Amino acid sequence: MTIIDRTRLRELSEAETTRFAETHPRSLELSQRARRSLVAGVPMHWMMKWAGGFPLFVTEARGAHFTDADGLDHIDLCLGDTGAMTGHSPAASVAAIIDQAQRGITTMLPSAAAIDVGDELTRRFGLPLWQFALTATDANRIVVRIARELTGRPKILVFNGCYHGTVDETMVRLGDDGVVRPRPGSVGPPVDPALTTRVCEFNDLAAMEAELAHGDVALVLAEPAMTNVGIVLPHDGYHTGLRELTRQHGTLLCLDETHTLCCGIGGATRAWGLEPDIVTMGKPIGSGVPSAAYGIAKSIADEIVARTDVDTADVGGIGGTLAGNVLSVAAMAATLTEVLTERAFEITIPLADRFATGVEAVIADGGLDWHVARLGCRAEYRFQPHHPHNGGEAIASDDPELDGFMHLFALNRGILLTPFHNMALMSPDTTVTDIDRHTEVFAEAVAMLLG
Numbered sequence: 001m002t003i004i005d006r007t008r009l010r011e012l013s014e015a016e017t018t019r020f021a022e023t024h025p026r027s028l029e030l031s032q033r034a035r036r037s038l039v040a041g042v043p044m045h046w047m048m049k050w051a052g053g054f055p056l057f058v059t060e061a062r063g064a065h066f067t068d069a070d071g072l073d074h075i076d077l078c079l080g081d082t083g084a085m086t087g088h089s090p091a092a093s094v095a096a097i098i099d100q101a102q103r104g105i106t107t108m109l110p111s112a113a114a115i116d117v118g119d120e121l122t123r124r125f126g127l128p129l130w131q132f133a134l135t136a137t138d139a140n141r142i143v144v145r146i147a148r149e150l151t152g153r154p155k156i157l158v159f160n161g162c163y164h165g166t167v168d169e170t171m172v173r174l175g176d177d178g179v180v181r182p183r184p185g186s187v188g189p190p191v192d193p194a195l196t197t198r199v200c201e202f203n204d205l206a207a208m209e210a211e212l213a214h215g216d217v218a219l220v221l222a223e224p225a226m227t228n229v230g231i232v233l234p235h236d237g238y239h240t241g242l243r244e245l246t247r248q249h250g251t252l253l254c255l256d257e258t259h260t261l262c263c264g265i266g267g268a269t270r271a272w273g274l275e276p277d278i279v280t281m282g283k284p285i286g287s288g289v290p291s292a293a294y295g296i297a298k299s300i301a302d303e304i305v306a307r308t309d310v311d312t313a314d315v316g317g318i319g320g321t322l323a324g325n326v327l328s329v330a331a332m333a334a335t336l337t338e339v340l341t342e343r344a345f346e347i348t349i350p351l352a353d354r355f356a357t358g359v360e361a362v363i364a365d366g367g368l369d370w371h372v373a374r375l376g377c378r379a380e381y382r383f384q385p386h387h388p389h390n391g392g393e394a395i396a397s398d399d400p401e402l403d404g405f406m407h408l409f410a411l412n413r414g415i416l417l418t419p420f421h422n423m424a425l426m427s428p429d430t431t432v433t434d435i436d437r438h439t440e441v442f443a444e445a446v447a448m449l450l451g
Contacts, residue, residue, distance in 0.1 A: 002367040004449055009405055012448055016408045020052040023412065026069040030057045049419045051408035056416075061088035063429030066416075075434045077424035078416045082259055085284035085377075086339045087427035093287035096334035097327065106325035113333040114324065117293070120336045124266035125257075125279050127295030132324040132332075136258040136282025137165025139294040140221060142318045143278050144169055146296075147219035147252045150303055154195075156219045157211055157251070159202040161391020163228030164221055164256050165282075174199040174392065201390035202226055203234060205241040212249040219252045219278075224268030227259040229394040230421050231373035231380055233387060239274055252300070254278035261285070262352075262376035262425065264345050271376070286331035287339060293332070339428070348377035348426040351435055355379045355424055358439030366446045380423035381442075409445040410438070 021028055031054035034041040040048050047055050057069040064087055066076050079085055086093065118130040133139045144156055144167060158164065160174040171186045172193040180194040198217055200207035211217065224239070226232035246253040255276040257267035261284060264271045269279055277300060282292035296304075308316075322328075356372045356379045363370045369385045383402055388394035407417055415438050417424055424438070 002369070002450060004402065005451070006401070008451060009401060009449065013401070013405045013408065016405065016412055017052060019412050020408060021054075023072070024052075024056060024068065024070050027057045028054055030069055031055065050411075051404045051419070052411065056411075063087045063089075064427045064431070064434055073414060074411075075415045075430075075437060077426075077430075077434075077438065078418045079425045079427055080283075080288060081418055081420070082262075082425060083283040083288050085262065085425055085427060086287045086335055086344075087429035088288070090287055090335070090339045090428075092338035093289075093331055093334045096330045097287075097289060100327050100330035103326075105327045106322055108321065110324065111326045111329055113326070114329045117329060117332045117336060120333075121293060121295055124336075125269050125295055126266075127276075127279055128298050129301040130293055130295045131319075132329065133282070133292040133294065134290040134320065134323055134328065135165060136256065136280055136292050137167055138320070138323065139280040139282060139292045140164045140170070140254075140256060141167045143254050143280055143294055144219060144221070145317050146278075146300070146304060147254070149307065150300065151218040151250065151252065153216050153218035153251075155198055155216045156196070156221055157198040157200070157208065157217045158221050159226065159391055160199050161202075161226060161229035161232075161395055162221075162223070164223075169193070169196045170221065172197050172199050174201070201392055202232055203238055203389050205238065205245065208242070209245050209249075212245055212251055215249070217249070217251045219254055220246050221254045221256060223256050223258075224260045224263075224272065224274060225375055226391060226394070227375065227378070227423075228420070229391045230382055230388065230397075231375050231378070231423070232390060232394055233373065233375065235389070239272065243275055252277045254280060257281045258283050259378070260375065261340070262348075262378040264349075264376060265340065265342055268376075284340065285335055286328050287335045289328055289331035291328040291332050344428040345377065347428050348430065351426040351430055351432070352377045352379045352424075354432065354435050355426070355438065358435065359442055362439065362443045362446055365443075366450055368446070377426040378423065380418075380421050382422065405449075406442075406445055409448070410441050413441045413444075415441055 031041045058066050059069055060067045064076055066074050121130050122128055156169050158170050164170040171183045172180055173183045175181050180199045182189045198211040200211050253276045257279055258281050260268040278296050280294045285291050352374050356374045359381050360372050370383050372381045373387055383399045384397040
């Protein structure tokens with residue numbers, strides 16, 4: 001197979017970095033000015049991660065494109081790292097948001113639209129009862145507390161390489177020696193994560209059974225397919241085994257569908273016929289307005305209500321003053337009924353297939369030992385010959401140097417990929433022309449690498 005010349009890669013990366021600064025002078029100036037009042041020159045520190053040395057500043061985002069401060073148009077295949085999976089500012093959601101904003105934003109009281117959202121989520125996911133939050137982190141954190149309360153057990157189990165927001169119990173990594181440690185980059189972990197969390201590899205039922213056998217796991221929290229360490233797909237029969245083992249050991253099962261909503265209107269839960277006790281989700285269900293939800297089985301809901309003292313409901317560690325605010329609820333109602341519909345996925349999933357097919361052809365023509373993974377309307381390419389079976393394999397295949405070059409090469413030609421991986425997400429506004437343009441740019445990058 002073809003081997004990438006690392007000296008040439010570094011030279012090309014330097015040239016692309018120079019080009020980026022030269023063609024984006026306004027974003028560079030804004031980035032420098034932002035350092036006067038914003039930490040590292042950005043409003044949220046993840047925004048430091050973009051290739052090129054500084055982030056683009058955006059002036060407008062509509063549909064599947066955005067315009068930067070230098071007036072340049074970009075095809076957006078990142079889409080707010082799933083937050084804008086709807087496309088930017090879909091008309092139905094914008095109309096609902098404007099209408100509700102004129103009639104109130106937050107009231108600490110419910111609106112009738114909340115019932116519509118709950119009914120629609122039940123139709124899609126099968127779980128009968130729902131509560132709302134502002135982020136998937138909020139939803140996951142709440143679910144962890146509920147599971148500990150109901151089972152009387154102290155720990156949760158997650159998979160190596162997972163990401164479930166900034167929930168302390170999930171900021172973990174499994175060392176080569178099998179010891180649970182804080183995830184690299186974890187800031188100020190409150191306790192040794194081994195005290196709160198058990199960790200094993202995804203797709204390894206024997207390892208999971210060994211961890212559950214300790215009898216102290218309240219909850220298994222999992223993405224149906226891992227997406228935050230790259231796409232790691234479940235083996236055939238894995239979810240059947242996961243469900244059987246959790247039931248056997250009296251452990252609740254929560255599926256975090258925040259990213260796997262890309263599989264269809266009911267995420268992987270519906271697409272694959274899964275039977276979790278709890279489902280969580282965030283990001284796209286409000287078209288980018290902070291929104292999240294968690295659905296629970298009736299037996300769990302009944303027990304929660306039975307244990308709830310109304311006089312202390314506001315200090316139990318669940319919810320928040322802005323959770324379920326009427327603006328977020330209006331955005332969710334419009335998004336679920338008018339934007340992320342069956343028709344939307346009939347458009348976006350074939351686009352992901354087209355993206356993958358185009359990239360695969362370029363890889364084959366170049367004789368490269370790379371592969372492409374696809375999951376619903378999401379696809380990515382990785383610099384390894386086969387799909388990773390678990391998070392550990394995915395982490396071991398990371399190539400930051402090559403990642404950075406491919407991201408920056410695309411960005412310099414008007415295409416934005418998700419910064420954390422070479423991942424692309426399709427919105428209902430993404431077009432065949434957008435996808436074919438990416439294939440052209442990808443082929444150009446590969447040709448440059450191969451000389």
